[in-house]
Amino acid sequence: MSPRLRRSLWIALLLTPALLLIVAFVTLPILSAFVYAFYKWQGLARVGFAGFDNFRLILFQPPFSTWTYNAFFHNVIVFVALMVVQNGTAFFLAWMLSKGLRLHRFHQVSLFLPVILSTVIIGFLWKLFLNPLFGLVNRTLIAIGLDSWAQPWLGQPSTALASLIVVNAWHWVGFPTLVYLAAMQRIPREILESAEIDGAGEWTRLRRIVWPLVAPATTIVVMLTFIGSFNWFELPYIMSGLEGPPFHSTDVLGLYFYRTAFGTVSAGLQDFGRGSALAVLIFLFILGISAWWVRLLRRREIDL
Amino acid sequence: MNKLSRLGAALALAVSAAAPAFAAELTFWSWRQEDRAAYQEIIADFNKLHPDVKIKFEAFEPTSYNTILSTALAGGKGPDLIQARAYGGLEAFAKPGYFLALDKATVPELDNFAPDVLAAETMREDGKVYAVPFATQTVLILYNKEIFQKNGVNPPENWDDMIAAAKALKAKGVMPFANGTATAWQNEILMGAFTPSIYGPAFNSDLVAGKATFEDKRFVDALGKLVELKEHLPQGFTGVDYPTMQQLFISGRAAMIAAGSFEIANFRKQNPKLEIGVIPGPAAAKGGPRLVSLFVDGGYAINAKTEHKADAIKFIRYVATPRFGELFSARLGNISPIKGVKIEDGLLADVAKLNASSAPYVMLVNFRYQEPTGSMLIQSGVQKMMAGQATPAEVGSEVTKGIAAYHKPFQK
Numbered sequence: 107m108s109p110r111l112r113r114s115l116w117i118a119l120l121l122t123p124a125l126l127l128i129v130a131f132v133t134l135p136i137l138s139a140f141v142y143a144f145y146k147w148q149g150l151a152r153v154g155f156a157g158f159d160n161f162r163l164i165l166f167q168p169p170f171s172t173w174t175y176n177a178f179f180h181n182v183i184v185f186v187a188l189m190v191v192q193n194g195t196a197f198f199l200a201w202m203l204s205k206g207l208r209l210h211r212f213h214q215v216s217l218f219l220p221v222i223l224s225t226v227i228i229g230f231l232w233k234l235f236l237n238p239l240f241g242l243v244n245r246t247l248i249a250i251g252l253d254s255w256a257q258p259w260l261g262q263p264s265t266a267l268a269s270l271i272v273v274n275a276w277h278w279v280g281f282p283t284l285v286y287l288a289a290m291q292r293i294p295r296e297i298l299e300s301a302e303i304d305g306a307g308e309w310t311r312l313r314r315i316v317w318p319l320v321a322p323a324t325t326i327v328v329m330l331t332f333i334g335s336f337n338w339f340e341l342p343y344i345m346s347g348l349e350g351p352p353f354h355s356t357d358v359l360g361l362y363f364y365r366t367a368f369g370t371v372s373a374g375l376q377d378f379g380r381g382s383a384l385a386v387l388i389f390l391f392i393l394g395i396s397a398w399w400v401r402l403l404r405r406r407e408i409d410l
Numbered sequence: 411m412n413k414l415s416r417l418g419a420a421l422a423l424a425v426s427a428a429a430p431a432f433a434a435e436l437t438f439w440s441w442r443q444e445d446r447a448a449y450q451e452i453i454a455d456f457n458k459l460h461p462d463v464k465i466k467f468e469a470f471e472p473t474s475y476n477t478i479l480s481t482a483l484a485g486g487k488g489p490d491l492i493q494a495r496a497y498g499g500l501e502a503f504a505k506p507g508y509f510l511a512l513d514k515a516t517v518p519e520l521d522n523f524a525p526d527v528l529a530a531e532t533m534r535e536d537g538k539v540y541a542v543p544f545a546t547q548t549v550l551i552l553y554n555k556e557i558f559q560k561n562g563v564n565p566p567e568n569w570d571d572m573i574a575a576a577k578a579l580k581a582k583g584v585m586p587f588a589n590g591t592a593t594a595w596q597n598e599i600l601m602g603a604f605t606p607s608i609y610g611p612a613f614n615s616d617l618v619a620g621k622a623t624f625e626d627k628r629f630v631d632a633l634g635k636l637v638e639l640k641e642h643l644p645q646g647f648t649g650v651d652y653p654t655m656q657q658l659f660i661s662g663r664a665a666m667i668a669a670g671s672f673e674i675a676n677f678r679k680q681n682p683k684l685e686i687g688v689i690p691g692p693a694a695a696k697g698g699p700r701l702v703s704l705f706v707d708g709g710y711a712i713n714a715k716t717e718h719k720a721d722a723i724k725f726i727r728y729v730a731t732p733r734f735g736e737l738f739s740a741r742l743g744n745i746s747p748i749k750g751v752k753i754e755d756g757l758l759a760d761v762a763k764l765n766a767s768s769a770p771y772v773m774l775v776n777f778r779y780q781e782p783t784g785s786m787l788i789q790s791g792v793q794k795m796m797a798g799q800a801t802p803a804e805v806g807s808e809v810t811k812g813i814a815a816y817h818k819p820f821q822k
Contacts, residue, residue: 238647258646262648263799348594349594349786351594352790353797371476375502
């Protein structure tokens with residue numbers, strides 16, 4: 107046996123257990139969802155072939171299609187808002203931290219602290235903070251004389267989704283900050299210093315030097331935010347509920363999928379057919395867009 | 411004999427010794443983890459009559475119960491005895507053939523139930539009963555007797571009384587109602603507590619007969635009455651969720667709450683000093699009819715594939731007797747629908763009395779068999795209406811349009 111073959115065999119041997127696990131618990135479930143989507147279901151019993159009927163229902167038959175587009179639209183809003191609010195903030199925070207000012211270690215840790223807390227804790231905590239009667243937010247507003255600013259934050263369509271987005275940003279901002287900070291620290295000092303000597307102001311340096319050079323970090327942050335936004339489930343589930351209240355104004359694809367496939371105790375029935383069809387479409391959408399976008403983003407990355 | 415074969419022999423012996431005991435034990439699945447002790451007592455009582463049948467009670471988390479149960483049943487396994495839901499929730503399991511059909515030949519005790527109660531556990535297609543109902547739930551108004559007395563307010567009988575009472579309470583700094591609309595299904599509870607007294611018994615029979623839709627003036631007017639409640643709900647009620655409203659009532663900050671009778675046991679446990687009274691939704695006009703909404707909570711079913719059919723039927727016959735009904739009501743604080751059950755508890759007896767004049771909890775009883783369910787539609791409809799973003803007429807037509815997708819009489 108040639109050493110080369112021996113080496114390949116070794117690699118194959120070491121990879122097999124992991125591959126088997128991935129096939130059994132990732133690939134097969136995804137493929138089975140593809141199959142399920144083409145059947146009619148009664149509970150967990152398959153009762154006949156449905157063709158594209160499940161897809162037709164969720165894409166073209168109101169009210170199911172109305173719910174699909176409504177939820178999808180909210181996912182888009184969440185993505186755009188998080189890009190601006192969460193990742194924009196993260197970029198500037200990282201810039202400030204990278205200057206190594208006094209207490210920057212302390213600020214770095216406190217920014218990252220919420221990231222290590224579980225979404226369940228964050229969700230319950232903020233739900234209490236935003237409670238219209240005894241929540242910290244309204245109490246504070248009333249205490250400082252801003253009574254009219256006190257709102258039922260999670261109870262009105264104008265503020266409910268925005269509140270969830272802000273909480274999500276508060277929870278996760280430390281992560282993109284850290285990614286950007288690491289990227290900024292990799293930028294050679296000489297480049298920034300010589301630009302400064304040449305008379306480039308802070309804004310010019312940020313825009314012309316830092317921003318292009320942290321492009322790989324931007325790729326990671328954009329892709330993770332994109333996937334996270336379109337798979338968003340835990341926070342809206344904990345803070346508003348499976349139905350995306352009030353009247354579907356916080357409904358997102360994750361919630362809609364869950365209630366369609368598994369039903370709710372208090373209103374809906376379970377339908378694995380429509381649920382799987384939704385899961386398949388969400389999966390294909392995320393896969394397609396991220397594959398296309400990663401290639402686009404990679405093109406603007408520069409090797410130092 | 412080497413060690414391994416000795417171990418094997420010991421194992422085989424253990425299995426064969428355990429097998430007979432295992433064979434006689436029935437498993438019983440439920441979503442009521444908090445009722446474990448009560449069910450042990452019930453099983454002990456059953457064993458006084460049938461000492462030979464052993465039953466093991468296992469409870470699961472309620473929101474995943476359906477998934478766990480249907481996974482087991484789809485795999486040809488699952489428990490022998492099953493706590494099942496009612497109406498559409500029953501059909502989801504009965505239709506694929508997971509439950510054993512019950513009839514009066516095998517379970518003569520089915521005679522102990524009123525026909526509309528049995529209907530909740532009957533599959534509409536074949537007209538067969540698949541579970542023995544265990545409780546009815548009533549949607550009505552609970553009030554805090556102490557607060558009413560302290561503020562000199564009497565339980566209201568008609569709508570004007572109620573508004574006057576709410577104003578009087580508010581003037582004294584008491585929140586009249588604890589209800590909020592943030593949790594979707596609480597909007598259906600709100601509808602169930604107040605509207606039947608306004609739309610009256612005739613609307614319901616017209617609806618079932620296919621002569622009326624939810625666009626009917628009687629229903630729309632009743633929804634309109636709900637809007638009048640807005641100023642008597644907690645401040646920011648659109649953001650008040652289910653746990654918050656429960657706490658408002660339990661802590662005595664709010665005087666009334668539109669709720670299901672299933673809250674009573676829980677409320678009393680959390681605040682034993684709470685003196686609760688019950689009233690139906692107020693009548694539209696003085697002396698008018700007052701109706702509560704009524705539904706069957708669920709039932710006990712037998713797995714169609716059980717290997718212990720005879721023993722399972724013994725238990726199912728037992729849970730259809732007044733002996734069980736009395737123990738159930740006393741221990742679990744819910745109302746047994748079995749004829750001849752005497753309810754000792756004063757408050758539950760009051761609820762049972764109100765049940766004599768009831769309307770079905772309309773969406774669950776009639777329109778939770780197919781999607782979009784009536785419940786989904788009315789929940790977000792009422793939520794929208796209470797937020798001031800839809801009129802009662804719009805809600806009525808939205809609900810009718812949604813249900814029309816599968817309900818012939820609603821199709822124009």
